[in-house]
Amino acid sequence: MTTTVEAAVLTATCSRTHRPFGIRVQRTAPREWSMTWSFRIEPGVAGREGYADAQTLSGRFVWGSDYPGCPHCQTRSLYQCSCKRLACHDGEVSQTCPVCGTQVQLEGTVETISALSDH
Numbered sequence: 001m002t003t004t005v006e007a008a009v010l011t012a013t014c015s016r017t018h019r020p021f022g023i024r025v026q027r028t029a030p031r032e033w034s035m036t037w038s039f040r041i042e043p044g045v046a047g048r049e050g051y052a053d054a055q056t057l058s059g060r061f062v063w064g065s066d067y068p069g070c071p072h073c074q075t076r077s078l079y080q081c082s083c084k085r086l087a088c089h090d091g092e093v094s095q096t097c098p099v100c101g102t103q104v105q106l107e108g109t110v111e112t113i114s115a116l117s118d119h
């Protein structure tokens, strides 16, 4: 095994409380990332603490067995809005993005997640 261990922290927003949280992901294969942990972020901190590098992590995202779900509402599912933000979702097909207010129709799983900064 010559896999390089790489990890990143993505930022997401809880669709119920509209509060931000971080998701730690770890590369488990060349095009696969496993979500390993989540934690609350104080509003306004996300852009400053280095959580949100403007890198794009492409590949498949899998939920690690220890991933605790959204730290605000415990929902394990996530989706990505057209504004590139991640948000937790409660299983409904139709979601309203907590960041930009866009109505999102969910289809399939998240294939690409962009870790975006606030600027």
Ligand SMILES: [Zn+2]
Pocket: 013, 014, 015, 016, 017, 070, 071, 072, 073, 074, 075, 088
């Ligand atoms: Zn949530």
Ligand SMILES: [Zn+2]
Pocket: 081, 082, 083, 084, 085, 097, 098, 099, 100, 101, 102
């Ligand atoms: Zn949005």
